[in-house]
Amino acid sequence: MPSIKKLLKDLLIFKEPEKIEKFILKETEAEKRCGNGGGNVGKDNTDGHEKEGTSEKVSCRSGQEGKKQKGSRENKDEDFDNIKKKLSDNIEYLKEIFTIPDNGDVVLREFEIVAKNRVIPACIIYFDGMTNGNIINTNILQPLMLLSNIEIKGNENDVISFVKNHLLTHNQIKLTKKFVDVIDGINFGGCGIFIDGVDVAFSCDVKGWEHRGVERPNTELVLRGPQEGFTELLRVNTALIRKILKDEDLIAESIQIGKKSKTPCSLMFIKDIANDSLVKEVRRRLKGIKIDYIFDTGELEQLLEDDPFMTAPQIVATERPDRVASMLSEGRVAVVMQGSPFVIVMPVTNSDLLHSPEDSYVRFPYANLLRSVRIVAVFMSLLLPGLYIAITNFHHEMIPTDLLLAIEASRERVPFPSVIEILIMEFAFELIREAGIRIPGPIGPTLGIIGALILGQAAVSANIVSPILIIIVAVTGIGSFAIPNFSLGFAFRIHRFAYILLAAMAGFLGITLGLFVQGILLTSAKSFGVPFMAPFGPNTNSGFVDQLLRSPIWKQEKRPDYLNVKEPEKQPKISRQWLDTGKNKK
Amino acid sequence: MESKITFGKTEAVSILIIGITTQLFLNFPRVMSESAGAAGWLLIIYVTVLTLILFTIIQKLYSRFEGKDILDIGETVGGGIGRVLIGVIYLVYYIFAVSITLREFGEDLKIIALTRSPISFVLLFFTVGMAIGAYYGIEPLGRLAAIVVPIVIVGFIIVLSGTVEYYDISHILPLMGTGPYNIFVNGATRISVFSGLSMLFLMAPFIGAHRNFKKVGLYGILISSFFLTIGTLIYLLSIPYPYSNEGFLPVYQLSRKIDYGRFFQRIESIFVIIWTMTALVYLSTVLFFITHLFKKTFSLKFYRPLVAPMTVIVFTLSLVPQSLMKAIELDTQVFRIFAWIVTFGITLLLLLIGTVVKRKKEGGVKREK
Amino acid sequence: MKNRIKIVCFVFVVCFLSTTMTGCFDRRELDDLAYPIAIGLDKGDNNFLKLTLQLAVPTAIGTGEGGGGAGGSESISVTTVETPSIYSGLNMINTYLSKQINLSHAKVLVFSEDLAREGMNKYINAILRSREFRPNAFVLVARGKGAMAEKYIRSVKPELEANPAKYYELVLRAYRYTGFTADAQLVNFHHRMTSYDIQPVAVLAGVGTFESLGEIDAEESTFREKEREYPFEGDFKAGDMPKVGEVKSETMGLAVFKGARMVGEIDGEETIYYLMVSGEFGYTYMTLPDPINKDTFVILSVKQSRPPVKKVKMEGDKPVVSVKVKLEADILSIQSGINYESTDKVSVMEESAEEFIKSGIQRYLKRTAEELNSDMCGIGTNMKGKFLTWSDWEKFDWKSKYKDSTFDVSVDLKIRRPGLLVRSADTQIMEGEGK
Numbered sequence A: 001m002p003s004i005k006k007l008l009k010d011l012l013i014f015k016e017p018e019k020i021e022k023f024i025l026k027e028t029e030a031e032k033r034c035g036n037g038g039g040n041v042g043k044d045n046t047d048g049h050e051k052e053g054t055s056e057k058v059s060c061r062s063g064q065e066g067k068k069q070k071g072s073r074e075n076k077d078e079d080f081d082n083i084k085k086k087l088s089d090n091i092e093y094l095k096e097i098f099t100i101p102d103n104g105d106v107v108l109r110e111f112e113i114v115a116k117n118r119v120i121p122a123c124i125i126y127f128d129g130m131t132n133g134n135i136i137n138t139n140i141l142q143p144l145m146l147l148s149n150i151e152i153k154g155n156e157n158d159v160i161s162f163v164k165n166h167l168l169t170h171n172q173i174k175l176t177k178k179f180v181d182v183i184d185g186i187n188f189g190g191c192g193i194f195i196d197g198v199d200v201a202f203s204c205d206v207k208g209w210e211h212r213g214v215e216r217p218n219t220e221l222v223l224r225g226p227q228e229g230f231t232e233l234l235r236v237n238t239a240l241i242r243k244i245l246k247d248e249d250l251i252a253e254s255i256q257i258g259k260k261s262k263t264p265c266s267l268m269f270i271k272d273i274a275n276d277s278l279v280k281e282v283r284r285r286l287k288g289i290k291i292d293y294i295f296d297t298g299e300l301e302q303l304l305e306d307d308p309f310m311t312a313p314q315i316v317a318t319e320r321p322d323r324v325a326s327m328l329s330e331g332r333v334a335v336v337m338q339g340s341p342f343v344i345v346m347p348v349t350n351s352d353l354l355h356s357p358e359d360s361y362v363r364f365p366y367a368n369l370l371r372s373v374r375i376v377a378v379f380m381s382l383l384l385p386g387l388y389i390a391i392t393n394f395h396h397e398m399i400p401t402d403l404l405l406a407i408e409a410s411r412e413r414v415p416f417p418s419v420i421e422i423l424i425m426e427f428a429f430e431l432i433r434e435a436g437i438r439i440p441g442p443i444g445p446t447l448g449i450i451g452a453l454i455l456g457q458a459a460v461s462a463n464i465v466s467p468i469l470i471i472i473v474a475v476t477g478i479g480s481f482a483i484p485n486f487s488l489g490f491a492f493r494i495h496r497f498a499y500i501l502l503a504a505m506a507g508f509l510g511i512t513l514g515l516f517v518q519g520i521l522l523t524s525a526k527s528f529g530v531p532f533m534a535p536f537g538p539n540t541n542s543g544f545v546d547q548l549l550r551s552p553i554w555k556q557e558k559r560p561d562y563l564n565v566k567e568p569e570k571q572p573k574i575s576r577q578w579l580d581t582g583k584n585k586k
Numbered sequence B: 001m002e003s004k005i006t007f008g009k010t011e012a013v014s015i016l017i018i019g020i021t022t023q024l025f026l027n028f029p030r031v032m033s034e035s036a037g038a039a040g041w042l043l044i045i046y047v048t049v050l051t052l053i054l055f056t057i058i059q060k061l062y063s064r065f066e067g068k069d070i071l072d073i074g075e076t077v078g079g080g081i082g083r084v085l086i087g088v089i090y091l092v093y094y095i096f097a098v099s100i101t102l103r104e105f106g107e108d109l110k111i112i113a114l115t116r117s118p119i120s121f122v123l124l125f126f127t128v129g130m131a132i133g134a135y136y137g138i139e140p141l142g143r144l145a146a147i148v149v150p151i152v153i154v155g156f157i158i159v160l161s162g163t164v165e166y167y168d169i170s171h172i173l174p175l176m177g178t179g180p181y182n183i184f185v186n187g188a189t190r191i192s193v194f195s196g197l198s199m200l201f202l203m204a205p206f207i208g209a210h211r212n213f214k215k216v217g218l219y220g221i222l223i224s225s226f227f228l229t230i231g232t233l234i235y236l237l238s239i240p241y242p243y244s245n246e247g248f249l250p251v252y253q254l255s256r257k258i259d260y261g262r263f264f265q266r267i268e269s270i271f272v273i274i275w276t277m278t279a280l281v282y283l284s285t286v287l288f289f290i291t292h293l294f295k296k297t298f299s300l301k302f303y304r305p306l307v308a309p310m311t312v313i314v315f316t317l318s319l320v321p322q323s324l325m326k327a328i329e330l331d332t333q334v335f336r337i338f339a340w341i342v343t344f345g346i347t348l349l350l351l352l353i354g355t356v357v358k359r360k361k362e363g364g365v366k367r368e369k
Numbered sequence C: 001m002k003n004r005i006k007i008v009c010f011v012f013v014v015c016f017l018s019t020t021m022t023g024c025f026d027r028r029e030l031d032d033l034a035y036p037i038a039i040g041l042d043k044g045d046n047n048f049l050k051l052t053l054q055l056a057v058p059t060a061i062g063t064g065e066g067g068g069g070a071g072g073s074e075s076i077s078v079t080t081v082e083t084p085s086i087y088s089g090l091n092m093i094n095t096y097l098s099k100q101i102n103l104s105h106a107k108v109l110v111f112s113e114d115l116a117r118e119g120m121n122k123y124i125n126a127i128l129r130s131r132e133f134r135p136n137a138f139v140l141v142a143r144g145k146g147a148m149a150e151k152y153i154r155s156v157k158p159e160l161e162a163n164p165a166k167y168y169e170l171v172l173r174a175y176r177y178t179g180f181t182a183d184a185q186l187v188n189f190h191h192r193m194t195s196y197d198i199q200p201v202a203v204l205a206g207v208g209t210f211e212s213l214g215e216i217d218a219e220e221s222t223f224r225e226k227e228r229e230y231p232f233e234g235d236f237k238a239g240d241m242p243k244v245g246e247v248k249s250e251t252m253g254l255a256v257f258k259g260a261r262m263v264g265e266i267d268g269e270e271t272i273y274y275l276m277v278s279g280e281f282g283y284t285y286m287t288l289p290d291p292i293n294k295d296t297f298v299i300l301s302v303k304q305s306r307p308p309v310k311k312v313k314m315e316g317d318k319p320v321v322s323v324k325v326k327l328e329a330d331i332l333s334i335q336s337g338i339n340y341e342s343t344d345k346v347s348v349m350e351e352s353a354e355e356f357i358k359s360g361i362q363r364y365l366k367r368t369a370e371e372l373n374s375d376m377c378g379i380g381t382n383m384k385g386k387f388l389t390w391s392d393w394e395k396f397d398w399k400s401k402y403k404d405s406t407f408d409v410s411v412d413l414k415i416r417r418p419g420l421l422v423r424s425a426d427t428q429i430m431e432g433e434g435k
Helices: A002-012 A028-032 A046-051 A054-061 A066-078 A085-096 A132-146 A157-166 A179-186 A232-243 A274-288 A297-304 A323-329 A351-356 A364-393 A400-411 A418-438 A443-461 A467-481 A488-523 B009-025 B028-066 B070-112 B119-136 B138-162 B178-208 B210-238 B250-256 B268-297 B305-318 B325-369 C003-020 C086-096 C112-119 C123-131 C149-157 C164-172 C188-192 C268-278 C346-372 C378-384 C388-397 C398-404
Strands: A106-115 A118-127 A173-176 A189-197 A202-205 A249-255 A265-268 A317-318 A331-337 A343-346 C036-043 C051-058 C076-084 C108-112 C138-142 C203-208 C249-258 C261-264 C285-290 C299-317 C318-334 C406-417
Touching: A002 A066, A002 A118, A002 A202, A046 A106, A046 C164, A054 A418, A066 A400, A085 A118, A085 A179, A085 B268, A106 B268, A118 A132, A118 A179, A118 C346, A132 A189, A157 A173, A157 A189, A173 A179, A179 A189, A179 A202, A202 A265, A232 A249, A232 A323, A232 A331, A249 A274, A265 A274, A274 A297, A274 A331, A297 A317, A297 A331, A297 A343, A317 A323, A323 A331, A323 A343, A343 C318, A351 A364, A351 A488, A364 A488, A400 A467, A400 C164, A400 C285, A418 A443, A418 A488, A418 B178, A418 C249, A418 C398, A443 A467, A443 B028, A488 B119, A488 B138, A488 B268, A488 C406, B009 B138, B009 B178, B009 B268, B028 B070, B028 B178, B028 B210, B028 B250, B028 B325, B070 B119, B070 B178, B070 B268, B070 B305, B070 B325, B119 B138, B119 B268, B119 B305, B138 B250, B138 B268, B178 B210, B178 B325, B178 C203, B210 B250, B250 B268, B268 B305, B325 C299, C036 C112, C036 C149, C036 C164, C051 C086, C051 C149, C051 C164, C076 C149, C086 C123, C108 C112, C108 C149, C112 C138, C112 C249, C112 C261, C123 C188, C138 C149, C138 C188, C149 C203, C249 C268, C249 C346, C268 C299, C268 C346, C285 C346, C299 C346, C299 C406, C318 C398, C346 C398, C346 C406, C378 C398, C388 C398
Parallel strands: C036 C108, C108 C138, C138 C203, C318 C406
Antiparallel strands: A106 A118, A118 A189, A173 A202, A189 A202, A249 A265, A265 A331, A317 A343, A331 A343, C036 C051, C051 C076, C203 C249, C249 C261, C285 C299, C299 C318
């Protein structure tokens, strides 16, 4: 009874809404000072702010609340730049820096070293999950805690050198006086060892986090050739390259990118082949990148390239070590970055974007067939819809009469003009493509293709589009998949729309204008000083051995001329010396 | 941008080829057939020989002026005034050439493809392409020319060989056409065909060494003359005189006749692509030279801001002739007959005077020593 | 600054979109156009011209939508107007036809005989000036008095295909294997109309006259002029063929022109000779009387082996023309059973065939010179090479000199293959009848 009453009451009587404050993201102090953050600085009071001096603007831009803490850290760094002799001071400082115990995965363990009849307190600090616990136990803690009892023949009175030379049985140890080095090491999977009474600390590399193993590359699959792909670890990647080239002239120069993320990168080149000024330029650009965090070579590529507005890529990213190795041996430069399975190589010309690594591994007639198919695919994916519009709307006399009547019959019931039809179909295709990436599970790709076909068929039956159009859009889409370089395929997807519009405006004249403008833009583009359309553009000497069609491997004697390498010849004129039957045996 | 533009021989030769052979796509074979009847192709060979002779003289004289273009020579001759004078003459000549050609291309395209669009719409396409090409400079244009020329050649050969079944040797008989007098004497003024050679004189500083200059000129003349001859010859073989005087756009007429069975008919629109591409490259090159000339004549620092006003001037001028017939008449009667004066006559004159002046100066220096 | 750029961009984009999406000036959708396949021109009763258009109806032809592809009459629509000129006729037709007429797929131009005899140059010029026309459309002349072009076009109802364009293309290219018509393309017609050294021809077209088998006769055939007792296969002109069937339209023989005016006709067999002399002959089946057994036939498949050699020289004011025709033949049928395949008898066969063809060509050439006075085969082109300049050639005036020519014909025929039977058995002995 009372429940029914209660129910009626709830239903009929007005109830005040509960006063729950929803969460509002308040502005920070720093942002309030700068007038709502960096984005609006220009809009509001350009004059005012500029007059107020640049210092405040600078502080506004980087103004976060964390600045206060950073300021404190920097302040303390000035005092605490160097490691103190007292272990407790160091431990206190570390606790503050790493926000222990709030920061749950930091481990700070204190222990004691017995060395030569002295007991010295020490501590070790590392991130759980990023380090290999076994190595810490067996190579660091065990010798320091246990084996220091063993009688060791040595004369050092200095604890540190004793510990370093005899006790720490680890293969990578750095001795440092500054906190910054230890902290950076700890952030990246190392451990810091502090010993009481000395003002230096050890930083050891004990990386051991979970990572993907070396698998097949995901994007560049070949039938013939090695099947290894890069992983996310820097050292694994450089090792994969180095074990192919086995050249002591292969330099892997370390550069750090990112102010806060301090991502290690490797600049790789072969010292006596690559052009010095090219290497210098790449190095200069890498060092001149100012950014907080960097995550992937995709971002690195966009920060390095010459012209961000050009739709064709100027740097090639690849997942295959053998491809990087072959490009390095031609005289190019590669940048490997920690955390990204894609390695970027520069400089790049248009023909590199159409190469697949398989071209070198299969026999040259097959490679030429593949290349021709690819070139046809490129032109088709770019021009086919535009050509269709141009022919059916402007140049009717080109179509054979039978085909013309067939097209006309099928278009009779379609309400849209051809341009709109094509734009609808293209858009639908792009939609399916984008959605197909995210459909879960194994049905994903299949569903995408079947969906496209069924959708197309249904559209034809409903007389929304004509069947010829389905074929054209499908062939175009497939053609764009045949392009080996992913970015170039993307670029052409964008250009295709421009060509459709141009064709709708003026038929073949529009298409030619589009080709002309694209030609001009491509030929004036440079990728790290190399003209993009070499060797068609500037007609270089060692012309066409490998650009358009491929000559047999024993004919490729010179490295590409436009790279201006130090050693132009890579094979002597006769590389198959076994052909020489007996007369001039060497 | 201004300092170090160099390009190789292939690009320079391609630019020359496009400069000279573009008129093949307009109304060149018809003009040859009008002058010389069925012997039009003989006329070309004769004109080539004449041009080669003239060119040998010119390049010999040019060896003293390595790396200088015609404006610099004008400066050597007459100081600032000489340079301005030569610059203005070349400017007028080029502006005239480009606006006539632009109009012709636009009208031709209107007749064969876009019949209902207003002429300014068609010209707009060409103009936009022209402006973009000239803006980016001669280096990308040279490279693009080096890429486009082989493609155009292939297309051209396809058109020519597609009409094989219409060839008939009797079409080029009688051999001497309208008579030797007509061919040799009247036809001598037809060396204006090679007036595109004046681009070479402007490109000299980009090419550098004198032997390159010589090679570029030689190859340019020989290759373009080869294609002009073949084009005219095959045109005359397929379409007999006097009908060859009637058709307009001769190469287009040839491509209309291609007929391989039931399927491969009327593919002349593919020809439109080749032809328009050549037109765009030619027009942008000439526009670039116009702005370049202007900048150099008046000693300005940059040429890029000049592109926009020059484009507008050229576009407006191209709309001046009242009809296509008037434009063609201007082109063939007026322009082609006097163009050789600018290209060959003035150049020779300048070079002679310049050599004399230089010798005097050098002689003076030697005597001082 | 940013605002300005935004405004400029916006204006630019709007202009751009409006020019593209409003289907600017020349953009015509494929299905907004009508394509006439054949155009017929007759002399009008009330006006200069009667214009007939045969239009293809796509929906009946297209992909099985209307059920059953080879529908004869549904896939064509024919319309006729009376008009002063071609373009005014097109204008008039455009008013009642829903789609705009586009001439770029017209395969065939049919003129009526009356119009052809008056002179066709006014119309040919107009047609060639338009870019839409195909230069390789065929020129046909419809035989007979009255508005024959319209009758012919209406009679074309394709049996074996759905698309009338295909019918025309195939039928008019049949000269390659029948020899009874020629490659009379529009562009050649125009060239030869204004030429001094060769005259144009057009294909004769007609409507079959016989409705049922009982009516067939050979009255109109030319076999009597050739002193034969019965007509051979080429002795007809279009419209006279002794046939009945669904397909009523016929093409056979050529109309001979001088300049732009029709002066006469030649029948199928003479067309073969025309092709032989001008060098455009493909191959055909020829029926020849058996040299030994005069009542039976030998049928050869004759092919041109080399282009003919023509020589002309002037004797005084009269041209003397010598023509050498080189042919090859395969034996198709020997009705008498005589063993012509053997190497001793084959020369008999060859000589008889050469004699037959030679007399045919002689008769034909004489006819072109004396009766028709038109240099169809282009003998004048050989003459042209003897002159140095064009004005000399013009002064020579070959056209008026042609009618006095004498001809010297020689034919060289070689029999190459006998088909599958290498030796004819002596069938009379096999049948047991001795003779």
